[in-house]
Amino acid sequence: MDVKLSPVSSPLRTSSTTATRPMTNAQGTGTGFATAFRDALQNVSAQQNESTRLQEQVQLENPNVSLEETMVSIQKAQIGFQSTLHVRNRLVQAYTDIMNMQV
Template structure:
């Protein structure tokens, strides 16, 4: 699973509220790659793709397990065990990301304004 998040500036966290009108007197400038036509990945699309990779890894691992149980000579036990370990690592990484996001949300919601 290749999860690469683009670097965020503090103003990126403002979302739509920080558009051309600005927030709190701050004007939001265009991203550095906007002038050159480089598209920055949205956090939601990066997260969605990562979760799809985790799901695909688990499906592949399950299929290999099924083939080993059916005694398919083309599928080796070593290959199946490696796929199972990879899918487990992918799932654990996704779980840690989810836990961090929930903790960050809780921290933000508990802030005094």
């Protein structure tokens, strides 16, 4: 197996253009935290929906769906949900800390 890696520029090397340039995706449109967070929530939701679908197929004894595949999907959905919950808790804590700061 041949693995070809593309050269990566050093993250320590910065210029004034990279410091002021907003993050962009492949289409050149700006992305922000809200967009990234929304996409992450949609991915977690899709994983949970897929897990539910596989569970239903196993219960209906569909021979094309294995129990192992279903269990892995359930675990992925659970880990994604727990990660999302931790991020939400951190955001709420950060908001609370900022609101309690004295100016």
